Amino acid sequence: MKVRGTKLTSDEFHNKVIAVKHAPEIEYDWATGVAISKFLKGLKDGKIIGVYCDSCDRTVTPPRMFCEECFSPMSKYVDLPDTGIINTFSIAYIKTDASRVEKPQLPAVIDIDGTSISPSGFLHLLDEINPDDIKIGMKVKAVWKDAIDRTGAITDIKYFKKMEDA
Amino acid sequence: MTKKVGMVSVGLTQFQRRAKETGKELAYYSAKMALDEAGITRKDVDGVIIGSAPDAFDGVHQKHEYLTDGSGGFNLPTMRGYVGGGTGVFSPIQGWYSIASGVNDVVLVTTEEKMSSVQPSSQAAFLTIFDNMIERPLGPNLVWIFALEMRRYMEKHGIPKEHIASVSVKNKGNAIDHPSAMLGKKWTLDEVLNSELLADPVRLLDISPVADGAVSFVMMSEEKIKEFGISKDDVAWVDGVGWNVDTTMWTNRDLYYPKYVEKAAKQAYNMAGMKDHSPEALRKWLTFAEPYDPFNYKELHHLEGLQLFGKGKAPKAAFEGVTARDGDFPVTPSGGLLGVGNPIAAAAGMKSAELYLQLTGKAGKRQIDGRDMERGVAQAWGDLMQVGTVLVMKGGRIE
Numbered sequence: 001m002k003v004r005g006t007k008l009t010s011d012e013f014h015n016k017v018i019a020v021k022h023a024p025e026i027e028y029d030w031a032t033g034v035a036i037s038k039f040l041k042g043l044k045d046g047k048i049i050g051v052y053c054d055s056c057d058r059t060v061t062p063p064r065m066f067c068e069e070c071f072s073p074m075s076k077y078v079d080l081p082d083t084g085i086i087n088t089f090s091i092a093y094i095k096t097d098a099s100r101v102e103k104p105q106l107p108a109v110i111d112i113d114g115t116s117i118s119p120s121g122f123l124h125l126l127d128e129i130n131p132d133d134i135k136i137g138m139k140v141k142a143v144w145k146d147a148i149d150r151t152g153a154i155t156d157i158k159y160f161k162k163m164e165d166a
Numbered sequence: 167m168t169k170k171v172g173m174v175s176v177g178l179t180q181f182q183r184r185a186k187e188t189g190k191e192l193a194y195y196s197a198k199m200a201l202d203e204a205g206i207t208r209k210d211v212d213g214v215i216i217g218s219a220p221d222a223f224d225g226v227h228q229k230h231e232y233l234t235d236g237s238g239g240f241n242l243p244t245m246r247g248y249v250g251g252g253t254g255v256f257s258p259i260q261g262w263y264s265i266a267s268g269v270n271d272v273v274l275v276t277t278e279e280k281m282s283s284v285q286p287s288s289q290a291a292f293l294t295i296f297d298n299m300i301e302r303p304l305g306p307n308l309v310w311i312f313a314l315e316m317r318r319y320m321e322k323h324g325i326p327k328e329h330i331a332s333v334s335v336k337n338k339g340n341a342i343d344h345p346s347a348m349l350g351k352k353w354t355l356d357e358v359l360n361s362e363l364l365a366d367p368v369r370l371l372d373i374s375p376v377a378d379g380a381v382s383f384v385m386m387s388e389e390k391i392k393e394f395g396i397s398k399d400d401v402a403w404v405d406g407v408g409w410n411v412d413t414t415m416w417t418n419r420d421l422y423y424p425k426y427v428e429k430a431a432k433q434a435y436n437m438a439g440m441k442d443h444s445p446e447a448l449r450k451w452l453t454f455a456e457p458y459d460p461f462n463y464k465e466l467h468h469l470e471g472l473q474l475f476g477k478g479k480a481p482k483a484a485f486e487g488v489t490a491r492d493g494d495f496p497v498t499p500s501g502g503l504l505g506v507g508n509p510i511a512a513a514a515g516m517k518s519a520e521l522y523l524q525l526t527g528k529a530g531k532r533q534i535d536g537r538d539m540e541r542g543v544a545q546a547w548g549d550l551m552q553v554g555t556v557l558v559m560k561g562g563r564i565e
Contacts, residue, residue, distance in 0.1 A: 003345045003531060004195045005180030005379070006187060013184045013282070022225060028298075036299050060418060062300060068413050082375040088321070088421065090313035092365035096305045104366075107310045109417045122417045123301050129365075136321050154300040 005017040011086040028104055042154040046144055048112055050120075052076040058116040072151055082142035083163060084112040087119040091131045110140060110160055127159035168266035170388040172401040173258065173559065175203035176519040177382040181346045181507035185378035189224055189280040192380040193236030196512075197276050200382035201238070206272070206394065211384075213270030214239035216246040217257030217277040217493055219510035219548070222291035223284050229360060237276040237382075243269075250295070250548025252409070253277060254381070255555035256455040259407045261385040266404075271390045277515030278380040288376050295550055297414075309373070311551060315421040316463045320367065322422040322476030327367060329485040331358040332461035334371050336484065337498050340491055341505025343531035348507040348514065349375055358462075358488025374460045377507035378434035381515030385523070400561035405541065406440070408433030412552040427471025427545065427554035434543070434556040435473075443473050449495045452558075454524060454534055456517040456544040459502040468545055471495065471554065496534050499524060514546030525561035539563075 008017060032040055035051065039062050042043050042049035051063035051074045059078060089108035092099055104127035111119035126134060127143070140160040150156040171320055175197030179185075179192050187195070193216075216230045216237045226232045230246030237244070247253065247260045256275045261275040265379060292308040319325065335358060341350035353371060361371035388392070391401060398557040408430035412419060420424075429444045432443060440451055457468035466480035474495070483489060489497035500506060500520035503513045521542040542562040547553060 001178075001526075003178050003180045004199075005182060005185050005192065007180070007182045008184040008186050010184070024225070025385040030298055031298050039300070050374070056321065062417075064415075065352055068415075087312045087417075088318040090317060090365045090368075092307065092310055092313065094307050094309050094364045096289060096293055096307050098219050098307065105305075107304070107306065107314065107365075109314055109421075117418065119420065120418050123304060123306065125304060136317070154303050 001106065034065040039063050040152040043154065043156040044150045046147065046150070048080045048082050048142070050078050050080045050112070050115060052078055060117060060120045061112050080112050080114040084110040084121055084140060085139045086123065086134065086136055086140060088113040088136060089126060089134050101116055106131060108160065124157060125159045126161070128161040129132055169268060171262045171265045171385055172391050173383050173404070173522045174386050174391060174396050174401055175200045175384045177203060178252065178346045178446065178516060178521050179380045180347045180517060181349065181377045181379035181509055183377060184282040185280065189278050190230070190233055190236035192378060192561045193233050193278045193380030195275055196380040196382040197236065197238045200274065200384050202211070204384040206384065208238050210273045211238060211242065211272050213273040214242050214244040215260045215264065215273060215275040216244065217248065217253040217255050217275070217511040217515065218246065219248065219250055219279055220291060220294070222294055223279065223281045223288060225283055233276070233278055234286050249411070249553045249555060251458065251510055251514065252268035252546045252548035252553040252555040253511035254516070255518055255544050255546035255557050256409060257511070257515065258385065258557055259409060259555060260384055261383065262404045262407055265385060265387050271387045273385045274382065276380060276382040277511040279509035279512045279562050280378045281376045281509060282378050294513055299443050301360045307365070307382060309365045309368055311416070312461050313368045316367055316461065317549060318421045319463060319467055321472035325478065325481045327359060328355060329481035330463045330466065331355055331372070332485045332549060334358045334464050334504055336490060337459055337465070337502040337504040339502025339505070340499055340532065343536035344378065344501045347501055348377055349522065350501055350505050352417065368461065372462045378507040379470045379507060379509035379512040381512045381519050382544055385533055392462060398562035400526055401521045402559040403562060404557070405560045406434035408437070408556040410554050411549065414550050414552060416528050421551065423477060424467055424471035424547070424554060427547065430554035430556040431472045431545070434558045438558050439512050445473060445475050448474055451541060452493070452543050453537060454496040454499060454542050456498055456500060456520050456542065458514060458517065458545055458547045459498055459504050460508055462504060464547065465498060465502065468547060469525065472545055487503065491532070491534060499529065499532050499534055517544045517546065519555065520544070521557065521559045525559060
């Protein structure tokens with residue numbers, strides 16, 4: 001079987017062939033919607049917000065305007081504790097742009113307490129912990145920015161840290 | 167009553183890190199090769215399917231319009247399907263239903279990806295698949311979510327890393343015999359286990375390389391296959407198709423098991439008349455499998471979703487050689503994404519093509535020998551860890 005295609009080395013691609021370059025400058029402002037705007041407002045106030053579905057009898061976070069299971073509207077927003085358990089985690093030496101870092105970032109899925117399915121939570125970061133000591137199932141607590149610095153963003157929580165006496 | 171549909175040829179380009187050709191030119195190479203292999207011309211084609219993943223990689227908006235000419239779709243009913251990494255199996259599924267429904271009789275399907283255009287790496291484009299409001303501000307990398315899923319899977323079943331790493335050794339080794347391969351090489355288990363740590367537990371050799379490439383198929387109704395006088399030795403029949411998508415809220419489901427792959431697989435098996443979904447029965451019914459392997463653990467994860475091994479059972483089987491090309495149940499004889507390369511939509515297109523090539527005895531040095539090539543399954547996965555696409559085909563020779 002004969003297959004076609006012409007290979008370029010990195011040097012050829014970047015320095016030898018004629019390439020047309022383009023760096024688009026595009027900005028977006030996303031209205032955060034009915035449910036996530038409540039979640040982000042909650043973060044600004046130092047709280048984690050969830051939502052309760054009457055017909056499925058379950059509490060989940062991040063909140064949504066409708067239940068993806070039973071397709072009923074969801075409007076009972078509830079305050080959840082700012083604690084949870086580590087559902088899974090990584091010790092990451094690779095950043096968004098694929099560049100490498102010496103001090104690892106510690107992404108984790110945090111299963112937030114007070115929810116009724118497992119997991120129910122969100123992606124965040126861990127800190128104040130030796131990476132070698134992180135375990136799935138470990139109890140963690142949110143570390144918040146000072147109230148004055150909070151803007152209604154997921155980064156209003158700086159990171160999660162291991163709970164003392166857990 | 168749906169029409170019976172057969173795949174009668176495939177075409178592939180070389181997979182490579184940087185192709186000189188544009189995406190449209192790559193699509194032309196594979197589409198032209200598929201037509202030539204089938205012994206037909208574009209005039210015989212009455213429908214075209216294009217599969218390509220995010221426009222962000224090419225920086226070309228509405229990529230299907232751009233790719234139309236290269237895919238042979240000029241002035242024909244042409245449609246693009248797109249479910250992220252799941253696309254390369256979804257595209258032949260679309261080819262199947264455009265024929266099975268009676269809308270078309272001869273369909274040219276092309277899957278294409280050109281990932282080298284985005285600078286400095288494709289990671290910047292991958293960022294756009296994360297939730298725009300509560301995930302992107304954290305600065306994620308695509309490797310993160312694989313690391314999170316891999317750890318969850320390993321923790322749930324107590325899987326040793328050696329078992330997972332053995333998949334990289336097997337697939338990259340199998341790829342030596344694939345003419346499109348960019349990374350075919352015999353690595354040792356220690357080399358995989360000690361390669362650069364990117365996001366623990368993911369290391370460099372656990373991952374497939376980004377690539378440029380295209381893969382095409384010609385699919386026809388049974389009537390047209392007879393009309394063109396195509397030998398049944400050159401046909402692989404579509405036996406079952408399935409696809410399924412889970413919620414995009416991936417932090418609200420347990421990543422250790424791909425339920426959506428199970429649902430897609432059962433849809434395909436049921437359509438093919440296979441009601442016994444036990445691993446033993448399915449491994450007897452199917453001769454081999456081409457599950458999606460962008461990362462080594464994903465092949466194992468998907469084998470379990472496909473019901474070919476019990477939950478947590480695939481890693482040990484792989485480590486013990488059960489899934490080697492000459493093992494009891496060959497898995498990824500092509501060399502997979504890990505070895506041949508991962509031009510997203512075309513990567514799973516290559517897996518679908520491997521079903522055809524193995525079932526018709528045209529896989530060359532990769533041909534699984536010593537057994538009747540009755541039936542194979544290809545599976546792909548994509549979107550934000552949430553879609554499963556499954557294609558079961560059987561050889562024309564067992565009719």
